[in-house]
Amino acid sequence: MSNIEDTLWEHLVEHHGADRTQVRSATRSRAPRRPVVIGTAVTSFAAAAGAAVLLLSATTNAPPAYALTKNADGSITVTIHDLEAAVPALNARFAAMGVSERVVPVEANCPISNPALSDAMMAYPQATTTETVTLGTNIDPGYTGVVAAEQLPNGEVAMVVESIKPPVPSCFPATAYTLENTGRTINRTPIYQFTPVNVAPTPTTAPTSTAATAPTSTTGG
Amino acid sequence: MPAVHSACDPRNAAGGLGQSHSVSLDTEIPPERAAGTDFAVIYRANVAAVMGFFARRGLDPQTVADLTSETFAEAIGSLSSFDPRKGPPRPWLYAIARAVYARHRQQSTRQEQAVKQLCRQVVLDQDDIEDLEARIAAQQQSREVLERCTGLPELERPAIELVDLDGFTPAEAAASLGVSAGVLRVRLFRARTKLRKDMR
Numbered sequence: 001m002s003n004i005e006d007t008l009w010e011h012l013v014e015h016h017g018a019d020r021t022q023v024r025s026a027t028r029s030r031a032p033r034r035p036v037v038i039g040t041a042v043t044s045f046a047a048a049a050g051a052a053v054l055l056l057s058a059t060t061n062a063p064p065a066y067a068l069t070k071n072a073d074g075s076i077t078v079t080i081h082d083l084e085a086a087v088p089a090l091n092a093r094f095a096a097m098g099v100s101e102r103v104v105p106v107e108a109n110c111p112i113s114n115p116a117l118s119d120a121m122m123a124y125p126q127a128t129t130t131e132t133v134t135l136g137t138n139i140d141p142g143y144t145g146v147v148a149a150e151q152l153p154n155g156e157v158a159m160v161v162e163s164i165k166p167p168v169p170s171c172f173p174a175t176a177y178t179l180e181n182t183g184r185t186i187n188r189t190p191i192y193q194f195t196p197v198n199v200a201p202t203p204t205t206a207p208t209s210t211a212a213t214a215p216t217s218t219t220g221g
Numbered sequence: 222m223p224a225v226h227s228a229c230d231p232r233n234a235a236g237g238l239g240q241s242h243s244v245s246l247d248t249e250i251p252p253e254r255a256a257g258t259d260f261a262v263i264y265r266a267n268v269a270a271v272m273g274f275f276a277r278r279g280l281d282p283q284t285v286a287d288l289t290s291e292t293f294a295e296a297i298g299s300l301s302s303f304d305p306r307k308g309p310p311r312p313w314l315y316a317i318a319r320a321v322y323a324r325h326r327q328q329s330t331r332q333e334q335a336v337k338q339l340c341r342q343v344v345l346d347q348d349d350i351e352d353l354e355a356r357i358a359a360q361q362q363s364r365e366v367l368e369r370c371t372g373l374p375e376l377e378r379p380a381i382e383l384v385d386l387d388g389f390t391p392a393e394a395a396a397s398l399g400v401s402a403g404v405l406r407v408r409l410f411r412a413r414t415k416l417r418k419d420m421r
Binding site for chain 2: 003004005007008009011012015016017018019021022023
């Protein structure tokens with residue numbers, strides 16, 4: 001290494017214990033499951049300051065509270081229009097299906113403190129934006145899949161897909177996030193940025209597009 | 222000063238993004254044996270590239286050193302998220318570097334800048350400074366390309382940088398930017414077309 005590289009390394013050793021750090025096996029990490037995204041116009045990107053949010057546009061002709069589609073590959077596609085009605089119904093559906101998934105609302109008055117959330121949010125929001133979210137089946141052992149969902153004032157539902165170690169909280173505090181409109185759109189859908197506060201910047205990976213075959217669909221609400 | 226230390230802790234940094242990637246090509250470690258690899262291996266294989274990333278941004282030597290150090294410090298802090306089986310670490314490190322640089326540009330208050338300076342000041346000697354100045358000078362051409370990209374949309378700019386300046390494959394660049402390889406290729410094509418048109 002050159003002189004400056006040695007100098008930087010010494011700095012990292014002294015202040016960050018770089019010489020005592022090793023790459024761990026991925027199975028021991030808090031690596032989240034990756035959502036499998038299905039649909040037309042599947043597009044994803046990560047914004048510079050955080051992860052993008054999945055946005056579902058509410059329609060004016062009173063859609064069902066949620067829609068759930070079980071795909072042939074075992075993944076589940078979920079759409080939420082009315083969060084309050086969808087949370088209990090969807091969680092009951094997941095339990096009945098034996099699926100290790102939970103929908104957790106993001107609420108302004110959620111009593112859970114940021115430190116508690118910070119630990120949970122070490123599972124990383126996925127940098128994804130599309131019209132539907134499909135929950136993959138590759139959840140690490142000991143983790144529960146979580147869809148953190150927030151009903152926005154404009155009626156849209158913003159969602160972040162993660163996996164966390166139980167116990168799964170009953171809500172996430174809205175104060176744990178900064179949510180802002182990026183000003184960008186995909187297929188005329190505004191893209192919001194959903195950045196956890198007090199959480200380490202964590203790697204995310206673009207979801208892969210997968211073709212679904214022979215899905216079966218149900219709706220609720 | 223506990224408050225300062227707390228602010229310096231990369232685990233307390235909000236924002237930033239990265240990818241779950243792995244140690245392979247740019248560290249010459251087979252993915253299946255990457256677990257247990259010393260962070261030093263990742264550092265050695267990537268420090269020049271990360272430093273180059275900052276050196277081409279018109280920064281002074283001290284800032285280049287500090288931001289490079291900050292990038293690797295954050296990498297240490299989020300190493301548990303790094304999956305050694307899914308790709309090389311450089312796209313992941315570049316994603317962290319972009320987040321570090323974005324925060325550097327956003328630090329608006331003097332208090333933030335002061336805390337940051339306390340945290341990350343790497344002590345440089347004259348040889349270090351000369352080494353950094355040489356690296357900054359070596360990035361002159363890349364800096365000019367970046368400047369030409371100023372008018373490009375957000376995703377197209379880093380696509381050009383990663384693929385055409387840093388030698389990423391489109392798949393690696395896509396992973397670093399959190400988009401699909403298909404989207405990356407489209408953006409790259411558009412960006413190159415615009416640049417060619419501008420240069421005529």
